[in-house]
Amino acid sequence: MSLAAAYPSRTSAEPFQPLVESAAFKNSMRHLAGAVSVITVGQGSDLTGFTATSVSSLSADNPSIIVSLNRSSSSWPIIQRYRSFCVNVLADDQQHVADNFAGRGGIKGADRYQGADWQQLVTGNLGLVNALTVLDCELEEAIERHSHAILIGSVRAITVRSEVQPLLYWHGGYRHLSNHTAPTGKAG
Numbered sequence: 001m002s003l004a005a006a007y008p009s010r011t012s013a014e015p016f017q018p019l020v021e022s023a024a025f026k027n028s029m030r031h032l033a034g035a036v037s038v039i040t041v042g043q044g045s046d047l048t049g050f051t052a053t054s055v056s057s058l059s060a061d062n063p064s065i066i067v068s069l070n071r072s073s074s075s076w077p078i079i080q081r082y083r084s085f086c087v088n089v090l091a092d093d094q095q096h097v098a099d100n101f102a103g104r105g106g107i108k109g110a111d112r113y114q115g116a117d118w119q120q121l122v123t124g125n126l127g128l129v130n131a132l133t134v135l136d137c138e139l140e141e142a143i144e145r146h147s148h149a150i151l152i153g154s155v156r157a158i159t160v161r162s163e164v165q166p167l168l169y170w171h172g173g174y175r176h177l178s179n180h181t182a183p184t185g186k187a188g
């Protein structure tokens with residue numbers, strides 16, 4: 001059998017029937033430990049952003065990164081408006097920043113930036129002072145798929161603070177590198 005017959009390609013116009021339940025998928029993803037970032041978007045006072053574990057490197061040549069964003073989020077129209085975003089990878093003492101950008105307590109828009117120090121970057125996005133690493137990006141492309149948009153960011157500027165540890169997320173809760181024991185039952 002040819003490779004094309006074994007793995008037929010599909011276009012986004014074709015109907016797609018999921019073969020597993022969404023709940024089973026979510027349970028699987030609870031096992032995927034991730035670094036926690038906040039993605040800052042907007043210019044001037046037109047600001048918001050979101051907490052994300054879906055950040056991943058796309059390519060070192062050209063330096064580019066991908067983030068998956070729920071299109072129901074307040075960040076989606078602002079990213080489309082300004083065509084840029086900034087990935088701030090959090091250090092393990094920055095959980096309060098993750099809580100703000102996850103909208104905990106109903107906090108929205110520019111108020112999510114309160115309680116932390118920010119500096120303006122080349123794209124006009126705000127970068128978190130003392131983040132583990134900051135990648136300021138222009139939006140190269142946004143691929144709309146299912147509930148989300150896959151944001152491809154072309155990296156324009158980088159800062160790194162290498163002496164600190166990352167904030168992690170696993171089994172529904174924030175974790176630190178020193179915690180090695182798997183939680184029993186549901187956490188977070």
Ligand SMILES: Cc1cc2nc3c(=O)[nH]c(=O)nc-3n(C[C@H](O)[C@H](O)[C@H](O)COP(=O)(O)O)c2cc1C
Pocket residue numbers: 036048049050051052053054055068069070072073074075101102103169
């Ligand atoms: C640990 C963690 C990781 C998250 N990762 C993502 C993500 O990768 N993509 C996403 O769209 N939302 C993610 N979220 C949810 C958004 O942070 C949250 O829905 C958003 O900030 C609130 O949306 P709003 O701006 O419309 O209020 C995550 C939340 C948490 C707590």
